[in-house]
Amino acid sequence: KNQVEQSPQSLIILEGKNCTLQCNYTVSPFSNLRWYKQDTGRGPVSLTIMTFSENTKSNGRYTATLDADTKQSSLHITASQLSDSASYICVVSPLEYGNKLVFGAGTILRVKS
Amino acid sequence: KAGVTQTPRYLIKTRGQQVTLSCSPISGHRSVSWYQQTPGQGLQFLFEYFSETQRNKGNFPGRFSGRQFSNSRSEMNVSTLELGDSALYLCASSHLATGELFFGEGSRLTVL
Numbered sequence: 001k002n003q004v005e006q007s008p009q010s011l012i013i014l015e016g017k018n019c020t021l022q023c024n025y026t027v028s029p030f031s032n033l034r035w036y037k038q039d040t041g042r043g044p045v046s047l048t049i050m051t052f053s054e055n056t057k058s059n060g061r062y063t064a065t066l067d068a069d070t071k072q073s074s075l076h077i078t079a080s081q082l083s084d085s086a087s088y089i090c091v092v093s094p095l096e097y098g099n100k101l102v103f104g105a106g107t108i109l110r111v112k113s
Numbered sequence: 114k115a116g117v118t119q120t121p122r123y124l125i126k127t128r129g130q131q132v133t134l135s136c137s138p139i140s141g142h143r144s145v146s147w148y149q150q151t152p153g154q155g156l157q158f159l160f161e162y163f164s165e166t167q168r169n170k171g172n173f174p175g176r177f178s179g180r181q182f183s184n185s186r187s188e189m190n191v192s193t194l195e196l197g198d199s200a201l202y203l204c205a206s207s208h209l210a211t212g213e214l215f216f217g218e219g220s221r222l223t224v225l
Contacts, residue, residue, distance in 0.1 A: 032212070043117070043203055043216030044156075089156065093212075100169045101214075103156040 002027040004092050004104035012110045017080055021107045023073040023090030031093040035064050035075045038087045038106070047075070047088075080111045115139065117206050117217035125223045131192040134220045138185050138206030144168075145187040146214070147179060150201040159202075162187055163209075191222075199224045 004025045013019050025033070032051050036044035048057040048064040050073075057064050061078045077084055090104040118137040126132050138145050146161040146169075158171040162181035179189040185206075191198055201221050205214040 034214075036216075041219075041221075043205075043218050044214075045216070046213055049213060091156075100158055100161070100171070103158075105155040 002092070002094060002102045004090055004102050006088075006090050006104040006107050008107060009105070010108040010110070012112060013080055015080060015082055015111050015113050019077050019080060019109065021075045021077075021088050021090075021109070023075070023104055025071050025073070025090070025092045025102070025104075027092040027094050027102050028071070029095040031095045033064075033066055033073050034091040034093070034101075035062070035073075036089045036091060038089060040086070044089060077109075080109075082111050082113060085109060085111045117204060117215050119202075119204050119217035119220050121220060122218065123221045123223075125225060126194050127225050128194055128196060130194050131190060132194060132222060133188055133190045134202055134204075134222075136187045136189075136204030136206075136217060138187070138204075139208075139215055142206035142208050142215070143185050144207045144209060145181055145185065146205050146207070147187070147189050148203040148205065149173070150203055150219070151199075156203070159189065194224045196224050198222065 007022045034049045035047040038044040047062050050057045050066045063076045066073045087106040087108050089106040092102045120135045144163045147159040150156045161169040165181045176192045181187045201219045203219045205216045207214050
């Protein structure tokens with residue numbers, strides 16, 4: 001069964017600190033792996049999209065890595081800001097199902113001042 | 114460039130009623146997909162439309178239906194509402210070339 005598991009479930013860090021969110025998946029083969037940021041009450045916003053052949057992708061202070069051998073991805077946030085407080089969702093697109101994406105439950109990040 | 118627009122943003126219904134939600138995609142995007150988001154289940158795929166045809170469907174009962182019009186705007190309908198249908202319903206559009214999803218702000222449905 002195609003699954004995406006994220007850890008930790010929630011995380012609290014101090015402003016200015018770095019953090020890393022984890023995503024383990026069983027989806028195989030897959031087309032791409034995506035990270036989204038979702039503010040409370042808003043729609044998700046794309047941070048990065050990586051194909052199976054890429055192993056890193058950056059978007060400002062956000063850097064995603066992908067290890068297709070171990071089926072793991074991570075999202076690293078550098079120099080966190082209060083506005084980084086949100087839910088971060090890992091999403092995997094199976095190769096054969098088009099837009100029938102498999103979603104992780106998300107990691108809720110809270111950045112404190 | 115305008116983003117994905119969903120209406121209404123909030124609505125309250127009672128059990129047994131039906132509801133129709135609307136989604137206007139980004140100009141030029143012909144693929145529209147719908148998702149249900151609840152605290153317990155997270156984001157779950159409902160269905161996807163491309164050029165007025167349903168291309169994929171998630172594991173939801175037949176009470177959930179949708180359609181897409183020739184201008185790519187899409188609607189989803191939920192009939193015979195149940196308490197468990199209370200959720201944030203998200204619509205996303207994508208360009209065929211990139212596949213990147215752009216989400217709307219969602220329609221928050223509360224069923225009493």
